[in-house]
Amino acid sequence: MAIVDVTVIPIGTESPSVSSYVAEVHHILKKYEEEGEIHFQLTPMNTIIEGELSTLLKVIQEIHESPFQKGIQRVATNIRIDDRRDKVSTMEGKLSSVQSKLNK
Amino acid sequence: MAIVDVTVIPIGTESPSVSSYVAEVHHILKKYEEEGEIHFQLTPMNTIIEGELSTLLKVIQEIHESPFQKGIQRVATNIRIDDRRDKVSTMEGKLSSVQSKLNK
Amino acid sequence: MAIVDVTVIPIGTESPSVSSYVAEVHHILKKYEEEGEIHFQLTPMNTIIEGELSTLLKVIQEIHESPFQKGIQRVATNIRIDDRRDKVSTMEGKLSSVQSKLNK
Amino acid sequence: MAIVDVTVIPIGTESPSVSSYVAEVHHILKKYEEEGEIHFQLTPMNTIIEGELSTLLKVIQEIHESPFQKGIQRVATNIRIDDRRDKVSTMEGKLSSVQSKLNK
Numbered sequence: 094m095a096i097v098d099v100t101v102i103p104i105g106t107e108s109p110s111v112s113s114y115v116a117e118v119h120h121i122l123k124k125y126e127e128e129g130e131i132h133f134q135l136t137p138m139n140t141i142i143e144g145e146l147s148t149l150l151k152v153i154q155e156i157h158e159s160p161f162q163k164g165i166q167r168v169a170t171n172i173r174i175d176d177r178r179d180k181v182s183t184m185e186g187k188l189s190s191v192q193s194k195l196n197k
Numbered sequence: 198m199a200i201v202d203v204t205v206i207p208i209g210t211e212s213p214s215v216s217s218y219v220a221e222v223h224h225i226l227k228k229y230e231e232e233g234e235i236h237f238q239l240t241p242m243n244t245i246i247e248g249e250l251s252t253l254l255k256v257i258q259e260i261h262e263s264p265f266q267k268g269i270q271r272v273a274t275n276i277r278i279d280d281r282r283d284k285v286s287t288m289e290g291k292l293s294s295v296q297s298k299l300n301k
Numbered sequence: 302m303a304i305v306d307v308t309v310i311p312i313g314t315e316s317p318s319v320s321s322y323v324a325e326v327h328h329i330l331k332k333y334e335e336e337g338e339i340h341f342q343l344t345p346m347n348t349i350i351e352g353e354l355s356t357l358l359k360v361i362q363e364i365h366e367s368p369f370q371k372g373i374q375r376v377a378t379n380i381r382i383d384d385r386r387d388k389v390s391t392m393e394g395k396l397s398s399v400q401s402k403l404n405k
Numbered sequence: 406m407a408i409v410d411v412t413v414i415p416i417g418t419e420s421p422s423v424s425s426y427v428a429e430v431h432h433i434l435k436k437y438e439e440e441g442e443i444h445f446q447l448t449p450m451n452t453i454i455e456g457e458l459s460t461l462l463k464v465i466q467e468i469h470e471s472p473f474q475k476g477i478q479r480v481a482t483n484i485r486i487d488d489r490r491d492k493v494s495t496m497e498g499k500l501s502s503v504q505s506k507l508n509k
Contacts, residue, residue: 098202098242100277102414102481109283109417109479112291116298135295136240137288138202138279146365150358157354157382166387167421169414171483172380173204173275174365175242179213179374184241187216191239194220206310206377213313213375250469254462261458261486270491271317273310275379276484278469283478306450308485317491320499324506343503344448345496346410346487379485381412383450387421392449395424399447402428 095146095176096184099153100139103160104167114163115140118156125152134184143184146176199250199280200288203257204243207264208271218267222260229256238288247288250280303354303384304392307361308347311368312375322371323348326364333360342392351392354384407458407488408496411465412451415472416479426475430468437464446496455496458488 103114118140122133131144131152140156142149157170175182207218222244226237235248235256244260246253261274279286311322326348330341339352339360348364350357365378383390415426430452434445443456443464452468454461469482487494 096242098240100481102416104414104416104423105419105421106417107419109281109477110294111416112294112298115295119295119299134240135292136202136238136245137291138200138245138277139243141240141242146362150362154354154358157384161384161386165421167385168382169412169481170380170382170384171277172378172382173242174376174378174380176365176378177213177375178369187241188239190214190216191219191223194216195223204377206312208310208312208319209315209317210313211315213373215312250466254466258458258462261488265490269317271489272486273308273377274484274486274488276482276486278480278482278484280469280473280482281479282473304450306448317489318502320502320506323503327503327507342448343500344410344446344453345499346408346453346485347451349448349450381450381483385421395449396447398422398424399427399431402424403431 094143094182095149095174096141096143096182096187097149097153097175098139098141098173099156100171101156101160102169102171103165104169105165114160117159117163121156121159122152132184141184146174198247198286199253199278200245200247200286200291201253201257201279202243202245202277203260204275205260205264206273207269208273209269218264221263221267225260225263226256236288245288250278302351302390303357303382304349304351304390304395305357305361305383306347306349306381307364308379309364309368310377311373312377313373322368325367325371329364329367330360340392349392354382406455406494407461407486408453408455408494408499409461409465409487410451410453410485411468412483413468413472414481415477416481417477426472429471429475433468433471434464444496453496458486
């Protein structure tokens with residue numbers, strides 16, 4: 094399992110506000126989560142998604158596509174993949190691993 | 198005010214685990230937060246920091262520096278800056294702006 | 302057609318040098334280029350690849366996979382996608398568009 | 406010395422074309438290069454800059470600022486820092502290190 098952290102920026106929006114596009118992304122992620130394929134979390138700066146890497150890349154392609162559906166002509170998507178294979182890595186596990194070191 | 202989303206990756210660590218470095222980053226951010234200069238939030242993939250851009254760049258330089266203090270010889274830091282000036286932009290405001298669109 | 306800009310960072314390498322992993326990535330890209338599926342360019346900081354988005358994501362998954370083949374247990378891959386659909390966007394076209402504005 | 410790789414995306418531009426903003430960034434970098442503070446290189450996807458980290462962060466703040474001067478209200482800047490201290494790291498050195506491995 095991998096964890097990715099994604100931002101999708103529509104370019105040429107007239108308005109500086111892009112939250113309606115983020116909401117659309119959220120709907121797509123919700124659908125995949127209900128199907129049990131991913132877990133995700135919205136932060137103030139990005140969307141963090143956990144799942145099999147090939148699933149994640151499929152999901153990323155779909156959310157990258159979504160602003161084009163709304164008439165946008167250019168999209169800049171930024172992805173950080175964190176893929177660890179010596180142990181099961183989850184969003185929760187990563188946070189608690191740091192937390193345990195903070196309490197020492 | 199700007200919001201940044203930062204990852205600091207120490208290269209050449211022998212172990213794939215880097216959480217002790219993240220904990221150190223957290224201590225630095227705690228200090229700045231207690232001085233009232235920034236707000237920050239740890240997510241499973243990065244650290245999100247809110248503050249004046251010049252302060253944020255100073256803080257980023259300090260957290261980027263921290264793995265070198267522990268003997269690491271190479272650090273890859275990745276920063277996304279989101280800087281909006283038509284209205285006050287905060288971590289909380291960004292999330293609730295998306296949330297309000299989700300409930301429609 | 303889209304253009305992506307990718308960095309693949311192996312974590313837990315003992316040495317701060319990662320150029321042998323970059324060379325491996327280069328071999329994979331060479332193969333796809335010879336098959337006419339992509340164009341690519343190596344810069345001092347990343348690899349820039351041009352092609353159909355679905356092809357690019359397939360190629361990215363393969364280059365992300367390559368350090369694991371060499372025994373690495375964790376890989377951090379960073380991807381910027383620039384996808385423009387109002388006109389054909391190529392690596393060459395993007396550079397010359399900026400260049401033409403510089404000479405004014 | 407560090408090397409950074411930067412993209413500056415103006416948000417709310419009406420047009421999907423942002424090359425005039427990139428040209429402005431280029432003028433700022435030219436000025437710093439003529440003063441001997443940095444070296445830089447324009448690629449189809451980003452700008453790569455080499456120099457002292459504190460100088461680089463100052464330069465990045467200035468190029469991040471430039472779209473606001475032209476009336477843009479929101480800017481998304483993405484920065485990758487590669488900072489290596491066990492040897493002098495330059496843009497040229499990094500490329501030739503990979504190249505030497507390719508020819509084996």
